[in-house]
Amino acid sequence: MPELPEVEHLRRTLVPHLVGAHVLAANLLRDDIAQSHGVKGVPLNRTTKPQLLQGRNITSLRRLGKQLAILTDSGATMVIHLGMSGRLLVRDNPRNPPDHTHATWRISGPTGEHALLFVDPRRFGGIWTYPSPDTLFRYRWNTLGPDALDISAATLAKRLALSARPIKAALLDQGTIAGVGNIYADEALFRSKIHPQTTARLLPVTRVAALAEALRAILGDAVEAGGSTLRDYVDAAGEPGRAQAAHAAYGREGLPCLTCGTPLQSDTVAQRTTVWCPKCQMP
DNA sequence: AGGATAGCCTGCGGGC
């Protein structure tokens, strides 16, 4: 389940291979996983290789929330969202791609010639192409809130000030704050001792500050650990992450709270399984 | 208009 830390770790592992690389070829194996820019999006097809960066030179990799953008010297920009089960793999040998490989590239870069594969069994992810970074920012990334990795207390407070929803729902909303998924939402609420059902706008500023601090700490630590591996996620080299060992709340229903020993409670909040400590995280 | 809900999709684990 790639959330912000997994995507940021992926970005960092891809940079040495991709930045400065020339895209020799692009291949779309499934038309419906890629769309060209626009509010509604226009489906790409197998003939639109330049939009998939064929012939371009990659200049940088950028991330906002859970989305990764590949920028090129021509302006052509490609956004990849991994969804639930998506992976981007760098391989030396393009033969025998995994099942559910939907797009492939051949690149020649600083570390040699490689195959880049987009694999996504559940197809909750996808690829979006834009003629320029500016169109990406205006038509897609404008709908996202500020990135959670360096969210400030003041910014978070401003985003939550009008929301009547449970704080858990607000955290999961990418338009409020970008990059938080179910795992790190529970972890951040646990760390800041906030009950997931608390109405967002009713949180005192000191609690919001604690939440912002918890988000930065937890996401930052997870990035350094290479992300959490639950079922699907691996980085560009196929390596699993190590952050799941640090989870204090997620997946620990019924187990003792690491702070007070009280069994953790679980229920559905904002349509998601949510785990919290009934003693530490008071309503 | 903001918020809640259904549905997309495959793999996996539990139960029988």
Place this chain on the structure above:
DNA sequence: TGCCCGCAGGCTATCC
């Protein structure tokens, strides 16, 4: 052993 079912979950469309 093997099958079936439920669950996992990010995001969009749709409804209220």
